[in-house]
Every structure is written in C-alpha cells, then in structure tokens.
Amino acid sequence: MSEFQTVLFALNEGFVATLKLFVVTLVGSIPLGLIICFGSMNRWAPLGALGRRRYARQQGLLRSLEDGGSVTVGEGDKARPLGEAEARRLAKRLGFWAKVFTGFRPLSLLSRLVVWVIRGTPLMLQLYIIFYVPGMIMDHNPWSFSEGRFAAAAVMFVINYACYFSEIYRGGIQGVPVGQQEAGEVLGMTKGQIFRHVTLLQMIKRIVPPMANEVITLVKDTSLARIISYQEVIWAGYAFMKGSHGISGLIWPLFFTGVYYLIFNGVVSFLLGRLERKLEFFR
Amino acid sequence: MSVLEVKNLEKHFDKTKVLNDISFTLEKGQALSIIGSSGSGKTTLLRCLNFLETPDSGSISVNGELLFDAADPATRREADVRRKRLHFGLVFQSFNLFPQYTALQNVTLAPELLAREREDYKSKKKEINAAIEAEGRELLEAMGLTDRAGHYPHQLSGGQQQRVAIARALAMHPDILCFDEPTSALDPELTGEVLRVIRSLAEQHTTMIIVTHEMGFARDVSDRIIFMDEGFIVEQGGSEVISNPQMERTRRFLSGYGK
Structure with missing residues (x-):
C-alpha cells in the first residue's frame, strides 16, 4: 500500500467517526432543543394566584384612593385606617410582590438558566468537564467502556446544540403572527392541534436558514471532540505528524482533512438549500 | 328567546376601561352592526365574545345557555372554552388564513380535526372526510371561489382571501358569525366583493355581528345597529341609528363620513 493510500484510509476512518458524532448530535439535539424551547416558553407560575390577589388588592386600593375614599387594613377588631402616604406605600409593595409572584416561572427559569450556562461557556471546556469530572467525584470513571469517549462527546454535543437550537426554535415560533394562533383558537382547535397543524410548518420555514448555519458549524465543531481523544478526522490527520x-513527520494529512469538511459541508448546504426551496410553496 | 344575550360586560386593560357596562341581545337570523371610532372597544367586544379576551365582569349567554359569567368561576374553566368558542365564528380584519394550506384545506382543516373526536371516526373516516371536503367546496362555490380551491393564500387577492376566511368560519356552523372590520385591509375595489358576500349571508338570515366602518353598508344590511364610544354603548336601535341618530355624539361621529 502506498503512503497516500495509507493516509487516505486512516483519514476515511477518522471521518466516519466525525460523521457518527455529527449524525448522533443532530438526531439528539433537534428534539431536545424543542423540549428546552417549550421549557423556556412555559408560563407555569405556581404562585400566580398569590400575585393576582395582590394585584387585585393594589388596584382596589388605588381606585379608592382616587375616589378619595378611606382605606383600611386588617379585618374586624384589627381594622385600622391608613393615611394616604402609607396607603401608597402599601400599594407599591403589593405591586412589587404581584410582579414577583406572577413572574416566578420555575420551568422557564430553569430552562433559561441551562441555556445561559451552556451557551455562555466554551464547548471545549464542557467536553473536559463531562469526561473528567464524573471520574473525579465517583470511585470509577463512567466513560471507561470502549465507546466511552464517543458517548461523552455525544452527550455534551447533544446538550450544547440543543440549547442553541432551542433559541432558534423560540425565535421561529414567536415569529409566527399571533393571528395564526387566534385563527386556530376561534376555529375550536386545541393548543396541540394549533402547534402541529398551523404553527409547526411556518416555524420550520422560518428556522431553516439559521439552522443551516448551526448545522454547518456543527460539522466543524465535531473536531473539538479530539481534546478528549475521540479519534475523529483531525485526530487521524494529526497522528501522522507524531507517528501512525x-x-x-508528515504534515499534509492534517491539512488535507479540510477537504473532507469542505466536501461534506457542500453536501449539507445543498440538502438544506433544497429543503428551503421545498418550503417556498407558501409565504 | 334571543340567540345571544350580553349583560353588563366590562373589560379593563390595566387602568383603562375599554368596555363599560355593555348589554345587548341579538335575535336569530338578525344582523347586528357595531359602529364607532377606532379605540371605542368594538374589536375588544368581538374578541370577548370569541373568548380571545376574558371580560372582568358581566355575562354572555347563547341560546339561553350561560357561557360566561365573570362572577361564576365554573364558567371560566379553560377546558370548556374550546367547546364554547364553537358557538361563534370570527372573520379577522387581516384574514389570518393558514399560508401553508390551500383555500380548500383552510376551510376543511378545523372540521376534519373536530371530526376526529367523533366515536364513529375510525370506522367511517373516509366518508366523513369526503363529506367535509364536499361541504368545503360548496362553501367556496357560494363565495364565488370554485376555481380557487387549490390556490394558496399568497396566490389570492385580499378580497379572495377574505372570502376564503368567511367560508372557513362558516364551515364550523357557528350560531353567530362575527366580522371584525372585514374590509378595512382591502382597497375599495376589493371591498365590494366581500361586502356582497356578507350581504347575501344577511339575506339568508345568517345571525351576524359586524364591526365595520362602512356606514352605508351597515345601514342597508343590519337589523340592528350599535354605536359605541369610549367603551360605552351610546345608542342602539334599527337602521335609524345611522339614518336619524338621536344622540349628539353619534351625529358627530357620522358627520365624519359625510352623511
């Protein structure tokens, strides 16, 4: 076998590993992103009733102040009149807590916290953490099985890309005019039906261009997995410098990996372009 | 018995009161027009009837059934809202057709989804959907859109889109069909074709509530007219509300239309 053939063979093998990480990341992060997106848009406010009660009391207080009526607090024997300044302070306090209670949306907060942390730190750092930290706090390394490096990289890539996707989805859903939702509602559709039959396709149409961007970035980002010694294509190219x-002492195989990325991204762009044109049947 | 009975409806947006003690009734087969300047609460009233907004107080009854009563939490359950909505149809000012569906699919989508809840749906799926499609085509034909059934909304003119929207609302067989300024987004040439359709619906005694700025049209087709200003009903009655208004405020409003 010539040197060229040997290199090509090794690079092909590396690229298969790259593709594997790419495909698994996409398959995992596209649906997980939707879940995170629903999480961050979730309006569940367990303390909402407390907030609404305070808001109603505040409004009542303000109204009676405007009408010049007397304001009392407490009930029965404990009732006492309030001066205007004191009543205004009370109204302000009620308004503050009303906002806090109605604004407390734990699911949304949690999702947005996760997105903030994941998007706010380098993927490389996240890969180190997911691969090394479990072994440090447990008495054995959970990634020590044969595909452990791939599994660790795949989990981190899926979570990382899901966070980016979730924000793209959110933008896509919020970009669909409110009138679409309302039209579905007045036709007696359920929330789920409206999402599946009305919003979803319009959202997909909107997110194809930004998703194409992310997917192309993902193709290249898979190379980060080599820092936990996942043997993808750049790892394979670099190996010929060290000895493999x-x-x-051969440097061209490392540079040659660029050709793999370029060709594969060409294919990805072409396919996503086709999808974009397919969705041009409506506006 | 009235089809629709609205009692003492009130609605605030924060501190501004947009609906103030709104009460009226509507008889079966009648057309009611609501007129008034922008911001007078007409659209909010329609949205309350269609459960897109929740009134702060007051009640709404259809065919004697209490659908909404602000004082009775049992009538405010989210789960029932969907069924209650079906008493009303709403045609929007901006059409709001579903862009990814053809004219016919826009009309048949909601009836098809609703039919899935029928007990015999699984066994008679084909017949049911065929019947829905046939009715959809009929409705489009009645709107003069036979040859547009397979067109997507963006391939249709504004007037055609609004007529599809009317067919879509009619496909759910609402007790009361509401129009929210159905021609305000159309240029004068296209306004006519939509008004003709609404007029023919009135002639077939479709129960309707029409929010409109077309005074001549409102006077001609309506059995009843309500004039609203700043959230209040200033004047209500027959077509004389437009042809011979009693209140100074109504006269001032109508004089803006050169009548």
Missing part, C-alpha cells in the same frame, strides 16, 4: 501506521 509507521509514518511520522
């Missing part, structure tokens, strides 16, 4: 398959 009886060859060492």
